[in-house]
Amino acid sequence: MNLKTANTKNRKPVIIGLLIAVVCIVSFAMFIAVPKAAKLTMPYRWGNVPLGQKRFLFHNYYGKPLNGDSASLTDKWRANRENGFYTLEVNYGQDSSAQHYKILFTYKVGFIKKEYNLMEQ
Numbered sequence: 001m002n003l004k005t006a007n008t009k010n011r012k013p014v015i016i017g018l019l020i021a022v023v024c025i026v027s028f029a030m031f032i033a034v035p036k037a038a039k040l041t042m043p044y045r046w047g048n049v050p051l052g053q054k055r056f057l058f059h060n061y062y063g064k065p066l067n068g069d070s071a072s073l074t075d076k077w078r079a080n081r082e083n084g085f086y087t088l089e090v091n092y093g094q095d096s097s098a099q100h101y102k103i104l105f106t107y108k109v110g111f112i113k114k115e116y117n118l119m120e121q
Helices: 003-040 055-062
Strands: 074-081 084-092 098-109 112-120
Touching: 003 098, 003 112, 055 074, 055 084
Parallel strands: none
Antiparallel strands: 074 084, 084 098, 098 112
């Protein structure tokens, strides 16, 4: 038996096992660990968004929104982090009271970019 062929046969299962392990670890990180950590490190004030409140109260509490346009029925705020950013999006009704909100986390690392919906109501 040739020694070179024996080593190649033994390496294939090891390489396949390593590839499967890497895929499992990356999947765990992207679909379980990152969203859980993002929810824990969300900006403190964004944890309880009061629906039904008037628009000017949101501006007083959260500061000036990204889109300074008062004609639109949506305001957005952004909090930057090392590996991505959080976005708070509040939709208002015709009477300028908050009807719906959504908190997103956009994770960016290298060539990977994924958006997670952390909270919506």
